[in-house]
Amino acid sequence: MLTIFKERKIVVSRLIAVLLSALLTVPLLSSCGGGSQKASVPPPVDDTISRTVSDRTTNQTEAKKGLSTGQKVALLAGAAGLYYLYNQHKNAPQEGAQGKYYLSKNGRVYYRDAEHRAHWVTAPAEGIRVPESEAQKYRQFQGYNGSSTGRDLTGLTSEPAPAI
Template structure:
C-alpha cells in the first residue's frame, strides 16, 4: 500500500518544474545566434577611392632587386596593374597569417583580397608606381596587363578560379 503524504505532493510538482526549467537552459543558450562559429563573414572592404589605394598595406611591401647578382639578373622589371596583383597574390597565397601580410585569395571576379582578424575581405590594389621585380621572377607575368608598363594583355579574370566565392 502506497500512501502519499500531502506535504510531499505539494513540493514535488514545483520541484519537478524547476528542475525541468534548469535542464532546458543549456539547450536554449547553445542555440543562440550570438556565436561566431556559423556566422557569415562581414562584407568585403574596398580600400580604393577613385582607383587609387587608400593606405594599402601591400604597397609598402615592394621587393627590391637583389644586389650581387649576375648581370642578367640585375635587370628589374616593373609590374603594375594585373601583373602586380597576380605577383602579390602568388607571393602571399600560401602564407599562414591573417591580414595584409597573411594569405591572399583570388576571387571569381578577378580581384585579389586578404582577410583580417574579423574575417572581413580587403581588396588589394597594386601600388601606383608599380613593383620592381627581378627579371627572372617577372617572366611568368609577361602576358598580363601592366607588365613593364604595357596596357594590353591578360587580366586576372582569365586565371580566377570558377568555384571561389565572388567578392
C-alpha cells in the same frame, strides 16, 4: 441622434484600435529573420580608394637581394603586380595584409583580416621591381613593364577562401 453619435464613436474607436494593432506588429515583423545575418561573414571592405597594400619593404629587399649591378629588372604594375602579390602571399599561414591572399571570381585579389572581413588589394602605383627572370611569368598580364595591353586576372582559378 444620440444613437448615431454612439455608433460613430464605436466605429472610430475600432478603427483606431485596428490601426494601433497594425503599428505594434511592424517592429515584430521587421525583426524576424535578422539573426542569421549576424552569424554570416561581414561584407568586404573596399579600402582601395584611400590606400593601397604595398609590400614595399619586402619587395624591395627581395629585388635587391638577387640583383647585381648588371641584372635587368622588370616593373610589375596593374594586373601583373596584383598577380605577383597574390603569388607571394597565397601560401602564407597568417591572416591580414601580410598574410594569405585570395583570388576572387571577379579577378580581384583580397585578404581577410582578423574579423574575417575581406579587404581588396591594389598593386602599388609605382609598380614592383622584380628580377626579369622572375617577372617572365607575368609577361602576359596588363602592367608588365608599363604595358597597358594584356590579360587581367578574371578567369584565373584559385582555391576559395575558407567559409566562416
